[in-house]
Amino acid sequence: MNSNHILTLVNKFKTVRLPTTANANRFNSGLSKTLRFDGQTAVLTGAGRGLGRCYALLLASRGANVVVNDFGGTRSGDQGEIKEQVADKVCDEINQKHASCGKAVANYDSVSCEKGAQNLINCAIKHFNRVDILINNAGILRDKSFIKMSIEDWDQVCNIHLRGSFLVSKACWPIMRQQEYGKIVMTSSTSGLYGNFGQANYAAAKMALIGLSNTLAIEGKKSNIYCNTVVPMAASRMTQDIIPEELAKRLKPAYVAPLVAWLSHKDCQESGTIFEGAGKWFGRHSLQRGRGKYLSGICEYPHNEDERTVELISENWNEISSLQAATQVDSFTGHMSMLLEEFENNPDKVDQ
Ligand code: NAI
Numbered sequence: 001m002n003s004n005h006i007l008t009l010v011n012k013f014k015t016v017r018l019p020t021t022a023n024a025n026r027f028n029s030g031l032s033k034t035l036r037f038d039g040q041t042a043v044l045t046g047a048g049r050g051l052g053r054c055y056a057l058l059l060a061s062r063g064a065n066v067v068v069n070d071f072g073g074t075r076s077g078d079q080g081e082i083k084e085q086v087a088d089k090v091c092d093e094i095n096q097k098h099a100s101c102g103k104a105v106a107n108y109d110s111v112s113c114e115k116g117a118q119n120l121i122n123c124a125i126k127h128f129n130r131v132d133i134l135i136n137n138a139g140i141l142r143d144k145s146f147i148k149m150s151i152e153d154w155d156q157v158c159n160i161h162l163r164g165s166f167l168v169s170k171a172c173w174p175i176m177r178q179q180e181y182g183k184i185v186m187t188s189s190t191s192g193l194y195g196n197f198g199q200a201n202y203a204a205a206k207m208a209l210i211g212l213s214n215t216l217a218i219e220g221k222k223s224n225i226y227c228n229t230v231v232p233m234a235a236s237r238m239t240q241d242i243i244p245e246e247l248a249k250r251l252k253p254a255y256v257a258p259l260v261a262w263l264s265h266k267d268c269q270e271s272g273t274i275f276e277g278a279g280k281w282f283g284r285h286s287l288q289r290g291r292g293k294y295l296s297g298i299c300e301y302p303h304n305e306d307e308r309t310v311e312l313i314s315e316n317w318n319e320i321s322s323l324q325a326a327t328q329v330d331s332f333t334g335h336m337s338m339l340l341e342e343f344e345n346n347p348d349k350v351d352q
Contacts, residue, residue: 035265037064037102041128042264043120045069045111045168046138048086050236051187051253055135056104058257059264060094065102065128068094069120069138071110075237077140077156083108103128111138111164121171131172133183133264136165136209141238143198154201161187161205166212173225182225183264186213188274190231193285210274217272226271228263231285232256233278250279272330288326289338293319294346 037059047056048070056066068090072083087106094104107123109116124131140160142153165186176182191199192206209229216227233239234256235248243251256277262268263275274285295312313320329335 034062035262035267036062037133037261037265039063040132041065041067041124041130042133042135043067043069043124043131043168043172044135044137045120045164046071047135048072048084048090050238051232051234051256052135052137053086053090054254054257055137055260056090057093058254058261059133060102060104061097062261063100063102064133066094066104067107067120067124067127068104069107069109069111071108071116071138073140075140076142077160079110110160111136111168112159114167117164117167117171120168121175124172125175130179131175132179132181133185134168134172135185135187135260135264136168137185137187138164139187139238141199141202143202145198146200149200157201158205158208161202162208162212165209169212169216176220176225177223180224181266182220182223183266183268184213184216184220184225184227185260185263186210186227186229188213188229188231190233190276193231213274214272221271226263226268228270228272229274230256230260230263231274231276233276252279255280286328286330288323289329289335290321290323291319291325291327292342294342296346296348 040063042056042059042064044052044056044059044066046052047066047068052068052070056068060066068087070087070090071079072086073079085106087108091104091106094101105123105127107120109119109123111117111120121131138160140157142149142157144150144153169184172182176184186209187206188209189202189206190196191203192208192210195203213227213229216225219225220227232253233251234253235243235251236253259275259277259282263270276283276285293316295316297307297312298309299307327338329338
């Protein structure tokens, strides 16, 4: 999807009447306690601008000490001679605030390098003595159609999004395990969930992060480490030539920050889940599994020439491919129990 596609959609929905702020606020009754992060340390990668900056400002405003990491390069991940001191600017914003705000330190390591990832976590320990929250957010873009995509374009994008999130998580994992507490947030994208023209590298890395997050949620459970994935949508440097100006006003990066802060809070019990935050809309993504069909006529090849196996798939394609009556599957155990139920309901001769 390019900016023209998005603009067409915006124009289509422009006439929809939106509730006024007063109307919208009518529904905000039943206020809960203020959620704070006093005494906790959050490490945020790629937080010198855009979404990461907003996450850092919000967490710090609620008492968290934050390590603002950003390697200060271009959108495509080049660093050139001079690094932009973006992380310092964010830290200045935080450190000039009132006393109930946490402290901030800047870090300029690249998350995609093993030493850099370790330095980042060492920096958090040196200044604040613990790491409670890790927001893997750093990212670059190198969009090209698959035919034109170089191996370097593939490697760079996968290195920063996927390897970077792996390396920083790996560096803070022993600390979180030892303190028996941790909150990790990975950052995916609709490009990963649905695919997007020109983003084979980015989409692959972003979808892989969901697999990483799901597994860390399972492995972290006994140590009280939670891991979730966010799918943000926001106007930032990354999307400056993709999101039209009109829509950008509705997609402020700061609007996504409360979702990430909640997933990072000790009261939030969610783990291994995917949440989207776009503008002021928040929702959950999940995998679903079609009802499918058990085909007892399927057999090993070759038994005899008359056996219809491929034909059986073709003839039952409507039921196999249908998502009507689909069920949500949350875990491998759930997946297997559905399969075993099918086996139980369809006793079969044991194949030789
Ligand atoms: P942004 O370009 O404004 O910020 C990303 C930051 O990451 C930059 O400041 C950059 O210098 C930093 N960075 C890049 N490589 C780094 C490295 N190796 N080490 C440390 N820092 C590095 O982008 P934005 O929009 O704030 O994106 C944040 C995350 O959200 C990214 O992972 C992006 O893929 C993801 N995302 C954003 C969407 C959007 O609509 N803005 C949509 C879907 C996902």
